Amino acid sequence: MINYSFIFDFFGLFSKKHFSHTIPCSSRNLFTCWHFYGRELLCVAFMVFTLRLIHIFAIHKELGPKIVIVGKMVKDVFFFLFFLGVWIMAYGVANQALLYPRDPNFDRIFRRVFYRPYLHIYGQIPVEEVDAIPLSIQLGIFPFFPSILVILLMVYLLVTNILLINLLIAMFSNTFTEVQANSEFYWKFQRYNLIVQYHCSTLFFFAYCRLFNTDYMRVNFMFMLPSALLCLFVVLQLSQKAANRLMTWETIQKEDFLTAQNKIQQSSDSQRLLIMMTMIYYYHHLNFSFSL
Template sequence: MSKLESETETKLSMKELAQRFENLAHDVFGSCYQSSESRSFTLLIRKSPVWGATTCLQMGTAADARLFFSHDGVQSLLSQIWWGDMRRSTEVWRLLLTFFCPVLCYTGLISYREEEEQKEEEEHRGGDFTHSTYGTTVFSFSDIKHMGGPGGAADVLTLCSPGVRRRSAPAKRPFIISRWRQFWLAPVTSFLGNVLMYFLFLLLFAYVLLADFQAPPPAGPALSEYILYFWVFTIVCEEIRVTFLVGSLSLRQRLRSYWQDVWNKCDLTAIVLFIVGLTYRMFSWSFDAGRALLCVDYMVFTLRLIHIFAIHRQLGPKIIIVGKMMKDIFFFLFFLGVWLMAYGVANQALIYSYDPRPDRIFRRVFYRPYLHIFGQIPVEEIDVGKQWDMECTSNITEIEGGAEPCRNQYGNWLVVILLVIYLLVTNILLINLLIAMFSHTFSKVQENSDVYWKFQRYKLIVEYHSRPSLAPPFIILSHLHLFIKRHIRRVPSVKVHHFVLELKGKAANRLMTWENIQKENFLSAQSKLQRGSDSERLKRMSVKVDTVLKQVSASRDYEHRLRALENQMEYCSSAMSWVVDTLVQSNMAKPSRDPPTFRESFAGSTTSN
């Protein structure tokens, strides 16, 4: 929602709130993952009926929740999807060797997870499921391959129900077919196949441009060039399938999602350049222009290799850093362009009083000042006071005809000063500014490079998970197979359940109950941790100190009151003693028969008073 907000303050507050909820999602999922791995996986791929039948992974992708995707539980699910039925500990060289020699998939060279699953099933059968809230998750082809037959969603619920044995497939495939599908339907196999075939595509493209680019029809193109055309055609077919035929979004949402990806823009640019270059190449009048466009297009196709290596743990973060630095270069080029234009126009006007040819103006205003930054300074143009052996003319007619104009010697001193200032600003100020920007970007991204890489890894896994097992140009066979299977035989896709799973009835209720239990456990643990934290201890200590201070102040008030009462008592006792002495003296002065005692005198005086 923050992406749709226009006000800056509201957008920032919404981003802060989104970051808070992302942290909560990360922590709650961590609690779920510690409790049960399979159930936490199901939480990630379960359709949410509240949020438009979307999943947690889809919402995290839309919200750009990199921290959530960096969780070990999310990455563990992605690794299992990436490797399919093969073990994650399988070496890459084994996959490459099996890719070139497919028969090896039936040997022990590739290890599968069947033995682990059998052990888990035996443990589940021997265990007590009466208190289980959910069963196993669905993430591999072996778990869902039987869902394509009759039963459909009911089979999914059967898989998800606790204590219920899986329904057997309508017809169990032979070992040869099942093992073949286990190897070739894994996304990692599709990725390696696409990488190898893409290298062959670049080699073929380079061979056509360098050694076999023949003249326009009817003399050309050659056979290798026709193969290249067909290869690009299969790439275009795959782009169309991914953009318009995969997913349940509307056409507008698909186009928007496609355009938001930088690499999709790169693919679209490469395809458009290839089509335009191919069109120009077919005519004699535009043959050279078409070849030039195809050469530029080869560069774009080659740069596409950067995206392929994003799956690598060491190269992936570096690719992200390079992408961030490209933005810094655009800011640098803006400042550099200002100085190039300022110096180039002034330099050209001072050295040449009249030179109307646009090609020479462009070279001397932009191209040569740019080369000055790297030390290529033509002394014969700057120091015009010396006599150089060059033919020139001051005739306007000859200059307009293409002759070299003579240089003006009047402003030579000013040209040298401008050159010094230009080199000072560009070579020292702007270049060091660019280096500082690169250093800042590198240090900023390097701290969170692992988080960025894991988020990028998810996108790459989703991309190759939806791709057919065959790579271009053989992908056309997969397209024909998918067309017959989806549109003629009307067989639904079962591979989609790796990332999207729909639960209904008791299975959904049990899963939500378990999720709520984990949420409450997490909140209680957080509250305990918060109470036991240092800040809470300091707060409690400050409260106790305040209470003690209040008690001390109250005791001081009591002490002052007691002292005042003591003073009053002393005053009263002294007054009473004075009164008694006075009465005694007055009684002694009167004659009496029998002198009264002290008690009688005191009693008599009290009665009279």
């Protein structure tokens, strides 16, 4: 049985990226001009391989949900980067136009528009450029309007360091609370997926394992396309009798869970207080009716 879910697995992407980097790294000795690029790819492949080791902690009851939290926080960061990118580009273009209006070097312009405003968030602000006194204007070295630039810098730091950073912290807090409240369920699903993944994988190590699975995937997609697509989404293939038993068991467990939740709700102090107030109301209403 071939593990097709590996294609859509997050850590599977790490493995495929590591494998794609090892091929040019292994062939870098064939050409002298490839030595530097091969070394760069080898360093990136080592980082990816090291990050792939996080996958082994998914089986742990405490560390497994933390991996889910980190993954969801990464998604929150991507949404946050959209807002941050707009502010960086708006301030960076204005900063470049005010400080260096006649600079012809595109590389320096690009770095000042995007790279410098990003460093401003961490406190690396070139005060000598912002507060410079324009004694003479030669090739755009000195700024034209330093007072406006200071105001723009204040607004930029106010929005990024206070507004957007606190927005990101609030998103992180919401994600952590949501996952931590259901940490046991996340851990059980993680453990199940990990067991299924290793059960469906072959005995070969990674490089040959991917090549071995690729041949079978090509055959299945060519001759048995419906069954191959079915394996992408269905993990368990049960008979009709076993499926009915599983559905019956799930229904019983659902009813037991709802009954337990109702008992907990009825035994709570607020619920008992509400019942007592209702009984007192009906008691006084009944006495008033008899008195009439």
